[in-house]
Amino acid sequence: MQHPLSSPTPAPCPDYRTQPRAFLRALFDAAVRDAQPLHGMRAWLPAPPKGRTVVLGAGKAGGAMAQALEALWPADAPMSGLVVTRYGHVPPRAPGLAQRIEVVEAAHPVPDAAGLGAAQRILALTQGLTEDDLVLCLISGGGSALLTLPCDGLTLDDKQRINRALLDSGAHIGEMNCVRKHLSQIKGGRLAAACAPARVVTLTISDVPGDDPSVIASGPTVPDASTCADALEILARYGIDVPPAVHAALQAGALETPKPGDARFAGHAVHLIATPWSALQAAADVARAAGLAVHLLSDEIEGESREVGKVHAALARAAARRGQPFAAPCVVLSGGETTVTVRPRAPGVARGRGGRAGEFCLGLAQALQGQAGVWALAADTDGIDGSEDNAGAFVGPDTLARAAAAGLQVDDHLARNDAWGYFAGLDDLLTTGPTHTNVNDFRVLLIL
Template structure:
C-alpha cells in the first residue's frame, strides 16, 4: 500500500505546511479598506509571506504601507509582478538581537499619531516574541538576551516564557494595540501555540493579557532566572503590568486566526485517508518534555502494531502542539549537543520503539527549522537503532547531551526543507503498517 514510508511521511508534512500558507487563508479575513490610512505592522517567522499575501490581496487602488520583521533567511522572493508596499526586515530568532530591537522601535513609531479613520493590520505569527523585542525601561538588550536564552533552556512551556516576555517588554502583551489607539486594529494571526490563544501567539502584542506581574515573578523564581534587581522590584510591585481583558482600549479590535495547527493536522489526515489509511489525530495541543512525549507516542504505536489497540493498522497517528527541551549539563568529557524539539522527540521515540517492525515516524517543525539548526526534523525507522549501533552511536548518550542533530545527521535521517514561510508549530506523524 505504501511503498516508501519515509517519502509518504514527508508528503503528510508538506500537506500540513501547505494548508497553513498565508496566501491560501488570508482573503476571507480581510476587512474593507478604511476612510483613512492602512498601516501594516507585524512580526513572526511567517511575517514576510503574510506581507506578500496581503500585498497580493489588498485592492491595488487602496493605499497600504508598513513594516514587518521576520527571521533571518525567512523572506521568500516576492512573486513576479507584485509591487512592494510593505517593508520587510530580518532579525534574530530565538534569541533577540539589535536588528529586532530597531525593528520594534520603528514599528512602535509607525503606530503613533493614528486617527479613528485609520486601520492597522497586524500580521502576527510564531517567533514574534523574539523578533519584536523592545525591553522594558532599565532592561538592557544583553539582559533580555540572557533571560530569553535561559528560558529556552529551562524547560518552561511557551505560555510561561511569553508571560515573562510580556512583562519585560514595552510592546508585547497588548501594548502595541494601546500605541495604535484610536485606530481600529485588526490582527491576522497564524497560531503556533497549544489552544490557539491569541494572547500567547508572539506574546500577544495586540490583545489583552490576563497574566500578571506576580505570575512572571513566580516563573522566574521557579526556573531560577535572575533579572536586574530594579526590574524585579518593579515586577514585585506590579509596576510593569500589561493591559487587561475588559480594558476599553480593546473595544472594537478584532483578532482573526487565518491558520491553526488543527487545520494542518486535518489536511495531513485527509491525505492519509486518500491513500486508504485510517488517520487519527491525538491532539494539536500536546506539551511536555520532547523525549517523554516521544516515549508516549512509541508506547501507543507499539500497542497498535502488536494488538491493534486502540487503533487498527494500517494507520497514521498525528499530533501537534509545542513540546519543550530542558538543556542538560552533558556528562563529563562530552560536549553539549545540537538539536531542537523535533529531533529530541525522535530520540525518545526511537529509544522506546526499540526497532518495532512496521513503525515509522517523523517529527518536524512546520516553519522548517528545528531549534537553531537547518533541518526541519528527523525520521525514525524500524532499523534506526541498528544502523546507529553499527556506527557506534548510542541513543542514551545523545539524549544525555541533547544531541539529536548529531545522531540523525550521521544516519542521513534529517528532514531538510528550508524555511516554509509559515509556522503552526510541531508536526508529528507515526505510520503503522
Template sequence: MSLPACFDDPRALLRHLLEVAIARAQPERCLQGRLPPVPRGRTLVLGAGKAGGAMAAAVDALWPKDAPLSGLVVTRYGHVPPAYRASPGRIEVVEAAHPVPDAAGQAAAQRIMELTRGLTADDLVLCLISGGGSALLSAPAPGLSLQDKQNINRALLKSGASIDEMNCVRKHLSALKGGRLAALCAPARVVTLVISDVPGDDPSVIASGPTVPDATTCAEALAIVRRYGIALPAGIESAWARGELETPKPGDPIFEGHEVHLIATPQQALEAAAEAAQALGVQAYILSDEIEGESRVVGQVHAALARQVARRNQPFARPCVLLSGGETTVTVRSAGGRGGRATEFLLGTALALQGQPGVYVLAADTDGIDGVEDNAGAIVTPDTLARGQALGLNATEVLDRNDAYRYFEALGDLVITGPTYTNVNDFRAILVA
C-alpha cells in the same frame, strides 16, 4: 490484507503528509477572503513572526492596488519569500534573529512604535502575527537592555519552561507585547490576523499577544522565573513585585472595537494531513493538537501507543497513521549538543520503540527550523537504533548530551525543507504498517 501502494515507501508517505500540513498553513491560501474593508483613512500594516514575510506578501497582493497601504513587518533571517525579496511590495519586511533577539529586532520594534504616531480613528492598523514574534519584536521595557533580554531568553529556552510560561515572562519585560502595541495604535481600529503556533491557539500567547489583552500578571511572571532559577537584572524583580510593569487587561477600553482572527492553526494542518492519508487509503487519527511536555518523554508516550497498535491493533487497527501537534520543550542538560524539539522527540521515540517492526515516525517543526539547526526534523525507521549502533553511536548517550541532530545526520535521516514561510508548530506523524 493487501497494503496500499504508498506503503512501498513509508518515508515518502510521511514527507507527503508534512508537505500537505505546511501547505494548508500558507498565508497566500489562508488570507484569502480574510482582509477587512478598506478604511476611510490609511491602512498601516504592522507585524512580527516567522510567517511575517509571507503574510505581508499575501496582504500586498490581495489589497486593492488603488488603496493606500504601507507598513513594516519583521521576520526571521532567511524567511522572506524569494519573490517578495526580489520584488518588494508596499509593506516593508525586515529580518532579525530568532530565538534570541538581536539589535535588528530591537531597531525594527522601535520603528514600529514610531509608525503608530499620528494614527486617527479613520485609520486601520492591520497586525500580522505569527509564532516567533516574541523574539523578533524586541522592545525592552524601561530598566532593561537588549543584553538583559537576550540573557533571560537564553535561560528560558534552556529551562524546559512551557511556551505559556516563557511568554508570560516576555510580556512583562516588553514595551510592545501583552497588548501594549494596541495601546500605541489608539485611536485607530486594529484588526489582528494570527497564525497560531501554540497549544490552545490563545492569541494572547502567540508572539506574546502584542495587540490583545493580557490576563497574566507581574506576580505570575515573578513566580515563573523563581521556579526555574532565572536571574533578573537589578530592579526588575522589585518592579514586578510592585506591579509597575503590568500589562493592559481584559476589559480595558483600548481594545474596544478591535478584532482578532485566527487564519491558520495546528489543528487545521493536522486535518489536512489526515485527509491526505485517507485519500491514499490509510486511516488517520489525530491524537491532539495541544501536546506539551518534555520532548523525549512525549516521544516515549507516542512510542507506547504505536507499539500497542502494532502488536494488538488497539486502540486503532493498523495500517494507520497517528498525527499530533503542540509544542514540546527541551531541558538542556549538556553544553555543546545540537538538536531541537523534533529530533529530541524522535530519539526518545526510537529508544522506546526498540526497533518495533512496521513503525515509521516523522517529526518536524512546520517553520522548517528545528531549534536553531538547518533541518525541520527527522525520520525514525525500525532499524534506526541498529544503524546508529553500526556507526558506533549509543542513542541513550547521545540523548543525554542533547545531541540528537548529529545522530540523525550521521544516519542520513534529517528532514530538510528550508524555511516554509509559515509556522503552526510541531508536526508528528507515526505510520504503523
C-alpha cells in the same frame, strides 16, 4: 518548499507500502501547504478605511503574510508598513507583485539588535494615528524574539540572557511568554494600545496549544490577563534572575500589561488564518485518500519532548503488535509544542545540537526498540527545528540497528541533547529550508 503564493496543488502521493519515508514527507508538505497565509487571509480582510492603512507585524511567517496581504489588498487602496521576520525567512517576491510593506530580518530564538531596531520602528509607526485609520497586524510564532523592546532597566544583553535561560529551562510557551510580556514595551497588548484611537485588526497564524492569541508571539495586539506576580513566580520557579530594579518594578506592579476590558481595545478584531488543527486535518486527508485509517491524537500536546516520544512509541508498539488501540495499517497524527530541558554538561563536553522534533525522535526511537512496521516523522512546520538547519527527523524500524553500526548510542545523545548529531549520522534529518509559515510541531506515525 512551495512558494507561499503559488498553486496549492500537491504532487502525487508516494505509496506508503513501498516509500514510507516519502509518504510521511508528503503528509508534512500537506500540513505546511494548508498553513500558507494566502489560503486563510482573504476571508478576514476588512474594507479599506477612510484614512490610512498601516501594516505592522512580526513572526516567522511575516514575509509570506506581507506578500499575501499585498496580493489581496485592492491595488488602488494605499497601504504601507513594516514587518519583521527571521533571518532567511523572506520568500522570493512573486512575479509582478508590487512591494508596499517593508520586511526586515532579525534573530530568533535569541533576539538581537536588528530585532530591537525593528521593534522601535514599528512602535514609532503608531504615532499620530486617528480613528479614521486602520492598523493591520500580521502576527505569527516567533514574534516574541523578533519584536524585542526591553522595559526600562533592562538591556538587550539582559533580554538575551533571560531568553536563553527560558529556552533551556523546560518552561512551556505560556510561561515563557508571560515573562516576555512583562519585560517588554511592545508585547502583551502594548502595541495595539499604542495604536489608539485607530482600529486594529490582527491576522494571526497560531503556533501555540489552544490557539490563544494572547500567547501567540506574546500577544502584542490583545489584552493580557497574566500579571507581574505570575511573571515573578515563573522566574523564581526556574531560577532565572533579572536586574534588581526590574525585579522591584515587577513586585510593585509597575510593569503590568493592559488588561481585558481596557477601552483602548474597543472595536479591535482578531482572526486566526491558519491553525495547527487545520494543518493536521490537511495531512489526515492525504492519508485517508491513500486508503489509511487516521487517528488525530491532539494539536495541543505539551510536555518534555523525549517523554512525549516515549508515549507515542507505546501507542505504536501496541498497535503494531496487538492491533490496539488502533488497527494497522493506520496513521497517527499529533501536534502542539513540546519542550526540551537542556541537561547539565560534563566539563569539556560540547553542547549538543537539535530541537524539540529531534529530541522527540530520540525518545521515540529509544522506546520503539526497533519495532517492525513503524515509521515516523517529527518536524517543526517552520522548517527549522530549534536553531538548526533541519526541520526534523525520520525514525524507522532499522534506526537503532543502523545507529549501533555507526557507533551512535541513543542514550548518549539523549544525555547531551544531541538529536541533530544522531540523525545527521544516519542521514535521517529532514531538511526543507524555511517554509514561510509556522503552526508548530508536526508528528506522524505510520503503522503497518
